[in-house]
Amino acid sequence: QDAASLIADSVSINGDSVLVAEGNVEVLYQGRRLTAERIVYDKAGDSLTIDGPIVLREGEGSFILADQAALSADLENGVLTSARLVLNQQLQLAASELSRVGGRYTSLGRTVASSCQVCAGNPTPLWEIRARRVVHDQLERQIYFDSATLRFAGVPVFYVPRLRLPDPTLKRTSGLLRPSIRTTSGLGAGIKLPYFLTLGDSRDLTLTPYVTAKGGRSLDLRYREAFSFGSIEVNGARSRDELRPDDSRGYIFAQGVFILPRDFDLRFQFEEVSDSAYYYDYGMEEKDRLDSRIEITRTRRNEFIGARIINFRTLREDEDNDTLPSVIGDMVFNRRFSGGPLGGQGGLSFETHSHHRSSSADIDSALDSDEIADGRDMSRVSLGIDWRRNWVLPGGLVGATLGEARADLYRIDDDATFGGSTTRLHAAGAVELRWPWVRGSASGAQHVIEPVAQLVWSREHDDDLPNEDSALVEFDEGNLFSLNRFPGSDAVEEGRRLNLGVSWTRYDPDGWSLGATVGRVIRQDDLDQFSNASGLDGSSSDWLAAVQVSLASGLTATNRVLIDDSFEITKAEWRLDLARENYGLSSSYVRVLADASESRQDNISELRMDGRYGLTDFWTAKATGRYDFEADRLQRAGLGMEFRNECLKLDLSLSRRFASSTSVSPDTDFGLSVDLLGFGSGAEAGPSRVCRR
Amino acid sequence: CGFQPAYAPGGPAEKLQGAIRVNDPGDKNGFDLVERLEERIGRPDAPRYALSYSIATNPVGIGVTTSNSINRYNLVGSIDWAVTETASGARVTGGTARSFTSYSATGSTVALISAEQDAAYRLMRILADQIVAQLIATSGRWLR
Amino acid sequence: ANVAFDGLRQDTSLPVQVDADGLTVNQADGTAVFSGNVTVAQGTMRLSAAEVLVEYAEGGGIERLHASGGVTLASNEDAAEAREAVYTIDSGEVVMTGDVLLSQGTSVLSGQKLVINLTSGTGSMQGRVQTVFQPGSAP
Numbered sequence: 011q012d013a014a015s016l017i018a019d020s021v022s023i024n025g026d027s028v029l030v031a032e033g034n035v036e037v038l039y040q041g042r043r044l045t046a047e048r049i050v051y052d053k054a055g056d057s058l059t060i061d062g063p064i065v066l067r068e069g070e071g072s073f074i075l076a077d078q079a080a081l082s083a084d085l086e087n088g089v090l091t092s093a094r095l096v097l098n099q100q101l102q103l104a105a106s107e108l109s110r111v112g113g114r115y116t117s118l119g120r121t122v123a124s125s126c127q128v129c130a131g132n133p134t135p136l137w138e139i140r141a142r143r144v145v146h147d148q149l150e151r152q153i154y155f156d157s158a159t160l161r162f163a164g165v166p167v168f169y170v171p172r173l174r175l176p177d178p179t180l181k182r183t184s185g186l187l188r189p190s191i192r193t194t195s196g197l198g199a200g201i202k203l204p205y206f207l208t209l210g211d212s213r214d215l216t217l218t219p220y221v222t223a224k225g226g227r228s229l230d231l232r233y234r235e236a237f238s239f240g241s242i243e244v245n246g247a248r249s250r251d252e253l254r255p256d257d258s259r260g261y262i263f264a265q266g267v268f269i270l271p272r273d274f275d276l277r278f279q280f281e282e283v284s285d286s287a288y289y290y291d292y293g294m295e296e297k298d299r300l301d302s303r304i305e306i307t308r309t310r311r312n313e314f315i316g317a318r319i320i321n322f323r324t325l326r327e328d329e330d331n332d333t334l335p336s337v338i339g340d341m342v343f344n345r346r347f348s349g350g351p352l353g354g355q356g357g358l359s360f361e362t363h364s365h366h367r368s369s370s371a372d373i374d375s376a377l378d379s380d381e382i383a384d385g386r387d388m389s390r391v392s393l394g395i396d397w398r399r400n401w402v403l404p405g406g407l408v409g410a411t412l413g414e415a416r417a418d419l420y421r422i423d424d425d426a427t428f429g430g431s432t433t434r435l436h437a438a439g440a441v442e443l444r445w446p447w448v449r450g451s452a453s454g455a456q457h458v459i460e461p462v463a464q465l466v467w468s469r470e471h472d473d474d475l476p477n478e479d480s481a482l483v484e485f486d487e488g489n490l491f492s493l494n495r496f497p498g499s500d501a502v503e504e505g506r507r508l509n510l511g512v513s514w515t516r517y518d519p520d521g522w523s524l525g526a527t528v529g530r531v532i533r534q535d536d537l538d539q540f541s542n543a544s545g546l547d548g549s550s551s552d553w554l555a556a557v558q559v560s561l562a563s564g565l566t567a568t569n570r571v572l573i574d575d576s577f578e579i580t581k582a583e584w585r586l587d588l589a590r591e592n593y594g595l596s597s598s599y600v601r602v603l604a605d606a607s608e609s610r611q612d613n614i615s616e617l618r619m620d621g622r623y624g625l626t627d628f629w630t631a632k633a634t635g636r637y638d639f640e641a642d643r644l645q646r647a648g649l650g651m652e653f654r655n656e657c658l659k660l661d662l663s664l665s666r667r668f669a670s671s672t673s674v675s676p677d678t679d680f681g682l683s684v685d686l687l688g689f690g691s692g693a694e695a696g697p698s699r700v701c702r703r
Numbered sequence: 704c705g706f707q708p709a710y711a712p713g714g715p716a717e718k719l720q721g722a723i724r725v726n727d728p729g730d731k732n733g734f735d736l737v738e739r740l741e742e743r744i745g746r747p748d749a750p751r752y753a754l755s756y757s758i759a760t761n762p763v764g765i766g767v768t769t770s771n772s773i774n775r776y777n778l779v780g781s782i783d784w785a786v787t788e789t790a791s792g793a794r795v796t797g798g799t800a801r802s803f804t805s806y807s808a809t810g811s812t813v814a815l816i817s818a819e820q821d822a823a824y825r826l827m828r829i830l831a832d833q834i835v836a837q838l839i840a841t842s843g844r845w846l847r
Numbered sequence: 848a849n850v851a852f853d854g855l856r857q858d859t860s861l862p863v864q865v866d867a868d869g870l871t872v873n874q875a876d877g878t879a880v881f882s883g884n885v886t887v888a889q890g891t892m893r894l895s896a897a898e899v900l901v902e903y904a905e906g907g908g909i910e911r912l913h914a915s916g917g918v919t920l921a922s923n924e925d926a927a928e929a930r931e932a933v934y935t936i937d938s939g940e941v942v943m944t945g946d947v948l949l950s951q952g953t954s955v956l957s958g959q960k961l962v963i964n965l966t967s968g969t970g971s972m973q974g975r976v977q978t979v980f981q982p983g984s985a986p
Contacts, residue, residue, distance in 0.1 A: 013979045013980065013981055013982075014979070014980055014981075014982050015977065015978070015979050016977070016978045016979070016980065017975065017976070017977050017978075018975075018976050019973070019974075019975065019976070020958075020971065020972060020973045020974075020976055021956055021958065021971075021972050021976035021978060022969075022970070022971035022972065023951070023956075023969075023970070029954070029978065029980070031976065031978075039982060051980060053954070053980065056982060056983055082982070082983075083980070083982030083983060084982040084983055085982075290771060296764070296767070296771060296773065297773075298771070298772040298773055299808075299812065299815075307730070307731065309728050309729055309730050309731065309733065309734050310727070310728075311727045311728065311737070314731055314734045316731065320812075320816070322812040324812075325772075326772050327772075334811060334812055335811055335812050335813045336812075338812065338813060338816065340816075344734070346738060346741075348746055355741060355742070355745075355746050357738070365812075365813050380810075380811060382811065398742055400720060400742075400743075400745055402710050402717075402720060404711075405708055405711055406707075406708025406709055406710035406711030406714050407708075407710070408710055445708065446708070446709040446710065446716070446839050447706040447707065447708055447709065448706065448707065448709045448714075448715055448716070448839060448840055448842070448843065449705040449706040449707070450705075450715070450840075450843045450844070451705060456840040456841055456843075457706070457840065458709070458836050458839050458840040459706065460836065460839075478810075478811055478813050478814060479813045479814055479816070479817040480814070480817065481810040481811070481814040482806060482807040482809070482810050482814050482815070482817075482818040484804065484805060484806060484807075484818075484821070484822065484825070486804055486805075486825060486829070487829050487832065488804055488824070488825025488826060488828045488829045489821075489825055489828075492828075497806075497814075497817045497818050497820070497821030497822075498813070498814070498817035498821075499817075513832075513836065515833075515836045515837070515840060517837065517840055517841065525833070525836070558801075558802065560799075560801060566801050568801070568802055568803060583777070583803075583805055585777060585779065585803050598763070598765055598777060600765050600766055600775055600777075600805070602766070602775065602807070608807055608809050608810060609809040609810050610774065610807065610809045614766040614774065614775055616765060616766055616767070618765060636767070638767075645767060646767075667771075669767070669771035671771060674771050
């Protein structure tokens, strides 16, 4: 039992066991520290009678202020008068009388609890909880209120006979989470009351009942479990509402990651939803194709192994699950190695792929909007090898010789036109010349200009393989100099062509940089391999131009455009992300032409903006908008206001979506959530108000 | 006008080929990034520098039709990278490469998967080329 | 504030006996200086010091003792140490100054100045006083 130490300006002893200390008195005992003006220590009674102003500190961040006190010598038990308990330098509980019990419980009489700044000129805090009695359990870190009234700006708002709230330092405990209000035109005004349940150290369950005025009853569930070798999370809901009164709706989304022996890891994902409008009606991230999969991968420096099985279920109106490849199985093995006697570096890849359509009709019907035989099943085995070697030539030219060859064995069933087995052998070779020039000026700006030319030969075929996995072709700086711009394996780029490009980047010492790339593909003859929307059609492709600006202060804008010879824009996309301390903007624009081979009936032309702006230290305004130039109307608009100060976080959001189809109609969504800061370690506090003198 | 060929004798990037060892990859994106970086600056032989990186990618649905189906995605990517001199452990250069690629989601599910994978593959090659451009531009200051 | 010295409470009218290695007397101002292991005894109280200057009253009795060079005052289980001490016999007041250390049973006080009144058995300590005590050890 270690000793307590006492320091004071002056100490006197009356009788054998009473010691009186006066002037800046400090008592230190087992991590507790008490400071006061006067302390009388009665050795016989083992008690301290203390006159204030008293500060009793226990652990970092929490302490008790009081005017008078009578405590046991070990500072564990006793009563303090006109006291204030401060937790985590955030939550204050003030009471006329506060008693300490067993060094664990602090019980307060008539109490006012708040974490709001109170100024002399304006003593009513933004919110406060008044209670007849409050007990703080220091071990369990819980606060129990008896007959508590919540007041906002002094106005009583909510009464509850008994209330338990976690103290600000508690990270994880079972209990009610922050309620929120969600009002939508479809479901009506509703409230969500999430309840969090800890099931041991590595599992938890969150149940969120969501009740709405228009008869909406929904129970949302989230279950999480962590293992030593992985974790799983399951989200789901069961709902009944007026939008589809006669059937019970809901969704399940489970995912997990596991570490397997020998560096393999396994991922799985399972998605199921009762109807296509559910995600839309309940304000969730919109998905129109359900993707459930199991995937095992291993990545090493020179080897990648991946195997997966995917099951798709479409929610799109113009698609049918029977005529769509619903079960897909892939396996891929990539190996990279040095060229050995040849020098340079090489790669070997071995792939298998197969997909299955549940329909077995071997011709296309009007069930779906594509021209693929309804029941076509396909299996493919591919073996590929590639090689590349760089040569630094005189004058700083960097030459490269590269080549690839692949063999694909196809087996197609349930397809009148393409059924049967087909083997395709393909090879391509190229010579590439790069000539990077740099300029480092004294002021520190660095420039690099790099013209590149690549002459490519590749075999031409007249096999009749259907192109399904390479229908969606993109053209950007990533494949300006690649030997095969088709994304999948069903099609390979053929013929002789010249890939030309030049890129220039300027790095400024102040941290901003500007980069541009221009390129074009010139073919010996037009083999009509690409569709118009890809920008790669014709004997010479569209001009590719990409520009990027990025400033040290958090702005990045990337713009990419494909322009044909008559200066018509085939494809244009840009993204802008600006992130500053009290404002931010992210915006994107896309313009893509309609294209039958990409199953896109009409052009896409859509601008999207999301911004936030700090109006004051406490109020932040948010706005979001999506404008569809094709349909010439707003697709989504939203406004939001967030208030955050040292004791309250308030989120207001109003958004409207204008999508309309047989299953979804325009919907307005209003959300409100209030967060009393200082209970549980939820959102951390914002700036606190400064008191005017 | 002050420009000089980077790889010419006496040029700043003369010793760049084979001088940098890119850290081991942890996933397919990393694997593709290392492949492209080694294509551009050669596989390391007696490397004097190490390039460390952390990759972040995020698919964003952008083209939403009137009937609320998503038919285009942007794959937004950024790589924080740094080059340290192996002997001294000092950081000699680094930065953040940012870009995006796009893919359509209008074809069959098989077309979607290969478009999605190819978008990630192209994004890694674009970011790798951005890193190499900065290596060449700044090599005069740090490449020994 | 005052300090209880039950142990040291005692009758200051008892005879005072002073022993020392050496003694020099100064007839002019009626003082004597005892030096070398000086001990002063009065009843159960013992005061020892390196040097004690004694002032005599006109009638020949000791009026005041000035102890210096490290003083220890002890009686039963109470004891006090300091650099210097002045004991005025008839008022029974002892003033100890300079790194004072007072120990009473288990608790110890340290400070700069200690004033003890032997007749009332009380005393008080000043100057950033430090003490250690044993909570929960009530008898």
